[in-house]
Amino acid sequence: MQQHLVENVEPSTVNIMSNIPTFDAFVDEWVSENRIQWKKSHYKNVLMIIENYLVPVFGQIRLNDITRPHLIKFRASISEPRRTGVKDKLSNDWINHVMTPLRGILNEAALRFDFPTPFINIKPLKIDKTAIEPFSLAEVQLFLSRIRDDFHNYYTVRFFTAMRTAEIDGLKWQFVNLDRNEILIQETLVDGNVETPKTSASYRSIQLSQPVVEALKKQRKVTGNKTYVFCNANGNPLEHRNVTKRIWYPALDEMRLKRRRPYQTRHTCATLWLAAGENPEWIAKQMGHSTTKMLFEVYSRYVPNATRQDGSAFDRLIEHVNFGSTQENTDD
Structure with missing residues (x-):
């Protein structure tokens, strides 16, 4: 379907004589110029989008012949399943990911070759908030009491530090200091590549609770002579997709717990910290957030169920306080 979007595009006589290149001719230059600022995982993702989505449609068109209607039709076309028999459409989030490098390429070309950018008032699609399904404290206790021994330490750390998978x-x-009970987040592992943390706020020191300290002490006896805290027998870091498939989901099924993505361990820790009454600013720093905005937008709605707080705490506070006369104010 995508190829039909541009069949009727005929380069004008002026464009034939111009030095404005085709999309395909310019895109390699754009990638090489921007690669220096990208992480390896992002670079691979951009290349995949360009090769699978953008070049097949826009490759042979001169950059200034790509119009706003072409972009809108292209975006609509990629929302449909690309394979026969597949019912699920691409998510708005993924469609936005596809459109992002296209926007960057065309905006840069417009500046460089002095033509109006076709990305006029084309806003990213609205993304529905991902469902947050934290475990209750009882569910965490059940999981850790029954998970296989060689992954007990790993999941204890996951549940009680709010660390991201990477x-x-x-x-x-x-980066583990058990004398100071802290973990320093200085690196991440994405698709087997060592990379920098997600954001500047992600560089942080995580203060460790006692269960995490005990788990790391036990783990040091197992992998203390290796580079990575959690690794296989050869010392290589864990591959999260393999762990999810072979360990995480089978454990949830066996314990008859609802299937949830492993990332829910991070959400679980956040809600437990909030339920315990920890300072929101401290929680935000522990999680690698620059502000408390996400805590109040995403996590705080789970706190009433965890703490049974419904305003009664305030009632107890003022129960024996005399605020003066209870006579009706006749001035109202």
């Missing part, structure tokens, strides 16, 4: 899988012993 952070715990890339955790090296050099």
